[in-house]
Amino acid sequence: MISIITDSTSDLTLEEQQQYAIDAVPLYVLFGGQTYRDGLEITPADLFRGLREGKKTPSTSQPSPAEFAQAYTTALEHSSEVLSVHISGQLSGTVGSARLAAQDFGGRVTVLDTHTVAMGLGMQAIRASQMGRAGRSMAEIVDALEQVQKSAVIRFTVDTLDFLRMNGRIGGAAALLGGLLNIKPILAVRGGKVEAAGRARGAKKAQAEIVQFARDFATQNGPTRASFICTDGGEATLEEMRSALSDSGIEDFGNHKFGAVIATHAGPGTYGLALEVVN
Numbered sequence: 305m306i307s308i309i310t311d312s313t314s315d316l317t318l319e320e321q322q323q324y325a326i327d328a329v330p331l332y333v334l335f336g337g338q339t340y341r342d343g344l345e346i347t348p349a350d351l352f353r354g355l356r357e358g359k360k361t362p363s364t365s366q367p368s369p370a371e372f373a374q375a376y377t378t379a380l381e382h383s384s385e386v387l388s389v390h391i392s393g394q395l396s397g398t399v400g401s402a403r404l405a406a407q408d409f410g411g412r413v414t415v416l417d418t419h420t421v422a423m424g425l426g427m428q429a430i431r432a433s434q435m436g437r438a439g440r441s442m443a444e445i446v447d448a449l450e451q452v453q454k455s456a457v458i459r460f461t462v463d464t465l466d467f468l469r470m471n472g473r474i475g476g477a478a479a480l481l482g483g484l485l486n487i488k489p490i491l492a493v494r495g496g497k498v499e500a501a502g503r504a505r506g507a508k509k510a511q512a513e514i515v516q517f518a519r520d521f522a523t524q525n526g527p528t529r530a531s532f533i534c535t536d537g538g539e540a541t542l543e544e545m546r547s548a549l550s551d552s553g554i555e556d557f558g559n560h561k562f563g564a565v566i567a568t569h570a571g572p573g574t575y576g577l578a579l580e581v582v583n
Contacts, residue, residue: 306387306436306445307379311367311398312342313391314426315533315563324433329375331398333564335362340564348535348567364565366398372405376413385442386413389429389449391421392496414442416449419496423531423560423578424458452580455525458493459501459517460576461510463537490514491576511541514576515548522554527582529555535567538575545575555582 310316312330321328330341333351336359340346351362372388379386388406390399399417406413418428428449435445488510490502501517504510522528530549534542542559549556562570 305383306385306432306442307383308429308433308436309372309375309379309386309388310425310429311390311402312344312563313396313398313421313565314429315343315422315560315566316426316429317560320426320430324430326429326433327375327379329367329371331367331396331565332365333362333568334365335359339365342565343563346564348562348564348572351564351567352536352572362564362568364396364568366396366401369401369405372402373408376405376409380409380412384412387432387436387442387445388413388415389418389425389432390415391425392419392493393417394419394496395421395498414446416446417496418449419453420456420458420493420578422458422493422562422566423533423557424456424493424580426560427529427531427557427578427580428452428456448583451583455521456494456578456580457521458533458576458578459490459514460492460533460570460574461488461490461504461507461514462570463488463507463573507541511545511548515545518549518554518577518579519552521579522552525581527553527555528579529557529582531557531578532559532575533562533578534559534575535562535570535572537573541573542575545577554579 308326310328312328330343333340333346376386388402390402393399402415406415418425432445488504492499492501504513532542532546
């Protein structure tokens with residue numbers, strides 16, 4: 305039997321973690337002089353409320369190798385192997401901590417950088433669980449996930465550029481100009497990093513561009529599944545986008561919320577989707 309371990313940036317719900325027997329090791333959010341476990345002790349709503357009250361910009365940190373070692377020890381009590389799948393190493397040091405911990409388990413733990421985050425990561429973890437339950441080998445599962453990674457992408461937009469500015473992702477002048485002109489950046493997570501994928505004048509055009517991108521992706525790649533993702537304030541737009549894609553033939557993997565770690569950088573009103581090819 306193969307156990308699947310991921311981290312909290314997968315944004316899997318507790319119900320999904322239980323359904324697919326996936327353990328998510330939490331990252332940390334440092335905020336207001338306290339350290340909180342992502343997904344367990346702090347929500348995006350807590351962050352946004354604290355910032356409105358004047359608290360300093362939060363920061364985030366990865367789990368320690370010792371925390372991964374504990375998760376692996378527990379998993380190996382009832383499994384022969386562990387597959388540990390994580391947020392892109394270009395976005396976080398989490399996968400590095402996991403690899404350090406794995407060295408002490410005699411080859412029974414395989415660590416995989418999924419080159420993505422949020423439900424891009426979450427869908428890979430679920431796929432790994434399904435394959436493991438079907439009796440597939442570690443090599444077969446890893447190969448399947450690596451094939452998924454070649455085309456998988458997250459496409460999203462943010463409501464305000466202020467959070468990207470506060471976290472050093474763009475300059476203050478760019479944020480100010482974008483706000484004045486109502487420019488909505490279209491961003492992508494592909495190949496392990498966040499990159500600019502375009503921009504739109506206004507929220508409706510940004511939404512339409514993401515919807516069209518999803519349609520084009522499915523046309524080019526074949527059977528596709530999509531997970532719709534947002535922070536607080538993005539729910540209504542997310543439903544509009546889901547409705548607009550209801551006739552596209554894309555498999556709807558449901559709505560998911562970004563956790564506090566991702567929300568630290570994205571801010572309220574962020575929304576988008578994670579796409580992967582079904583194979």
